[in-house]
Amino acid sequence: MSENVYDAIVVGSGISGGWAAKELCEKGLKVIMLERGQNIEHVKDYTQTNKAPWEFPHRGKAPLKLVQEYPVLKRDYPLNEINTDWWASDKDCPYTEVKRFDWFRGYHVGGRSLMWGKQSYRLSDLDFEANAKEGIAIDWPVRYKEIAPWYDYVEKFAGISGNKDGIDHLPDGQFLPPMDMTVVEKDVAARIKEHYKGKRHMIIGRAAHVTGPLAGRTQCQYRNKCGLGCPFGGYFSTQSSTLPAATKTGNLTLRPWSIVTKVLYDKDKKKATGVEVLDAQTNQTYEYKAKIIFLNASTLNTAWILMNSATDVWPEGLGSSSGELGHNLMDHHLGVYSHGHVDGYEDKYVYGNRPNGIYIPRYRNMYGEKRDYIRGFGYQGGASREGWGRNVAEYSIGVEYKEALSEPGPWTMGIGGFGEILPYHDNKATLDKTKKDKWGLNVLSIDCELKENENKMRQDMLNDGLEMLEAAGVKNVTGKIGDGTPGRGIHEMGTARMGKDPKTSVLNNFNQVWDAQNVFITDGSFMTSAACQNPSLTYMAFTARAADHAVKELKKMNI
Numbered sequence: 001m002s003e004n005v006y007d008a009i010v011v012g013s014g015i016s017g018g019w020a021a022k023e024l025c026e027k028g029l030k031v032i033m034l035e036r037g038q039n040i041e042h043v044k045d046y047t048q049t050n051k052a053p054w055e056f057p058h059r060g061k062a063p064l065k066l067v068q069e070y071p072v073l074k075r076d077y078p079l080n081e082i083n084t085d086w087w088a089s090d091k092d093c094p095y096t097e098v099k100r101f102d103w104f105r106g107y108h109v110g111g112r113s114l115m116w117g118k119q120s121y122r123l124s125d126l127d128f129e130a131n132a133k134e135g136i137a138i139d140w141p142v143r144y145k146e147i148a149p150w151y152d153y154v155e156k157f158a159g160i161s162g163n164k165d166g167i168d169h170l171p172d173g174q175f176l177p178p179m180d181m182t183v184v185e186k187d188v189a190a191r192i193k194e195h196y197k198g199k200r201h202m203i204i205g206r207a208a209h210v211t212g213p214l215a216g217r218t219q220c221q222y223r224n225k226c227g228l229g230c231p232f233g234g235y236f237s238t239q240s241s242t243l244p245a246a247t248k249t250g251n252l253t254l255r256p257w258s259i260v261t262k263v264l265y266d267k268d269k270k271k272a273t274g275v276e277v278l279d280a281q282t283n284q285t286y287e288y289k290a291k292i293i294f295l296n297a298s299t300l301n302t303a304w305i306l307m308n309s310a311t312d313v314w315p316e317g318l319g320s321s322s323g324e325l326g327h328n329l330m331d332h333h334l335g336v337y338s339h340g341h342v343d344g345y346e347d348k349y350v351y352g353n354r355p356n357g358i359y360i361p362r363y364r365n366m367y368g369e370k371r372d373y374i375r376g377f378g379y380q381g382g383a384s385r386e387g388w389g390r391n392v393a394e395y396s397i398g399v400e401y402k403e404a405l406s407e408p409g410p411w412t413m414g415i416g417g418f419g420e421i422l423p424y425h426d427n428k429a430t431l432d433k434t435k436k437d438k439w440g441l442n443v444l445s446i447d448c449e450l451k452e453n454e455n456k457m458r459q460d461m462l463n464d465g466l467e468m469l470e471a472a473g474v475k476n477v478t479g480k481i482g483d484g485t486p487g488r489g490i491h492e493m494g495t496a497r498m499g500k501d502p503k504t505s506v507l508n509n510f511n512q513v514w515d516a517q518n519v520f521i522t523d524g525s526f527m528t529s530a531a532c533q534n535p536s537l538t539y540m541a542f543t544a545r546a547a548d549h550a551v552k553e554l555k556k557m558n559i
């Protein structure tokens with residue numbers, strides 16, 4: 001085999017890219033996985049994971065120098081002194097904000113699979129059918145029954161802990177044992193269920209944490225230091241799970257520091273032939289050839305690659321013939337919180353630092369109810385006892401203050417909403433040909449905002465949160481509608497949606513680009529609507545399904 005010729009190319013090494021590499025390698029294909037950033041080796045490169053807070057000069061907080069260097073990242077929690085180099089540089093990788101969009105990226109092997117929240121939920125036909133029933137955008141080309149076996153498949157490998165709750169619109173899966181709720185969460189959940197007559201549920205989060213036997217990985221240690229890498233492999237990441245599986249086959253080549261700038265397209269054969277790569281360290285350009293290509297660079301970067309590809313055939317790029325490439329950009333809107341204190345559990349405490357919380361699945365615009373907006377939202381949160389960082393009103397200094405802080409504080413309960421953003425055509429990303437990044441490449445221009453439907457939903461997210469906590473006996477309940485800027489959910493979706501018709505979508509029902517059917521896209525780009533659940537499990541399922549289809553079509557010589 002020629003040095004730069006493979007059976008398959010996978011662009012990106014995050015959650016979906018790792019899955020694509022694993023599936024294709026295990027099916028016997030020689031695969032090269034191209035990652036634009038540095039390599040991070042499992043365990044070896046988790047250099048901060050065993051340090052205590054006091055071992056960092058600023059106790060983990062971001063010093064002024066970092067704040068100045070990361071004007072976007074500083075907008076939320078990702079900016080800190082501990083793992084800053086796991087987030088993309090705002091200086092090296094700028095973008096244009098027509099409207100504010102908080103784009104938090106991870107450019108390294110493993111991508112955001114090393115830093116994600118691990119919340120893992122299935123979509124249901126409530127989600128797959130919503131566009132068609134409500135006349136929004138276009139219909140999904142698939143239904144739940146087609147995807148359910150693939151959810152089963154990826155859950156068993158990834159290791160999803162959870163409880164079988166029997167909620168129709170949040171289907172149960174192949175779960176490892178659930179993590180335990182705190183005593184307060186259990187009581188609050190029971191009160192919510194009773195008050196709302198079983199139409200609202202509070203469950204333990206379904207999370208990609210190992211809580212039972214799973215080959216090659218150790219159970220979660222309840223350290224809650226996941227964002228620094230887990231040397232135990234306690235949570236699902238490319239490094240802990242899919243990369244070792246792909247490497248084991250002997251069929252994988254991993255090339256970091258490889259910025260894919262375009263897909264190479266043969267207009268006579270109407271197929272992609274490979275990709276062009278800019279070496280991020282040497283600025284040298286290379287070409288890699290393959291029979292099939294999986295673009296998994298993350299939603300916005302995948303759109304960027306397509307926009308730079310086959311422009312001699314389609315001025316707006318490969319996949320743009322429908323006029324939908326780059327459009328229908330979605331995220332989840334959040335920043336709406338409710339919080340209060342819970343009395344009567346002063347003799348109760350918690351075990352370890354559980355890296356998971358509770359989940360309240362969607363309940364609005366269901367059971368025949370109609371609000372003044374469509375779709376819905378869920379909540380994530382939890383109950384815990386306040387620690388040493390709390391204020392003690394009775395003391396301000398001295399021995400009494402220290403003694404007071406040696407005991408845990410009162411129990412608190414808080415929830416935050418995650419709402420669905422509709423697929424609006426005018427929420428979009430385009431090429432900004434007036435601005436370039438560190439490597440002289442044109443950057444993206446992002447024009448995305450919340451609209452009336454989301455803003456009405458946010459008011460309900462606040463009101464309902466306050467009402468539920470009060471109904472559950474939580475005291476001194478307060479709440480706020482905070483910053484809901486798109487991007488902050490770090491769940492970018494859309495830009496290359498799948499559909500039934502090449503005139504209205506970029507991809508077909510198996511994630512193939514209509515205009516080049518040996519190109520598959522299975523990161524968040526393909527999402528036709530967002531639902532309100534965390535989407536990563538859905539990316540995994542669709543990636544495994546698309547890889548299976550790709551190999552079958554390759555054997556039939558159809559692609």
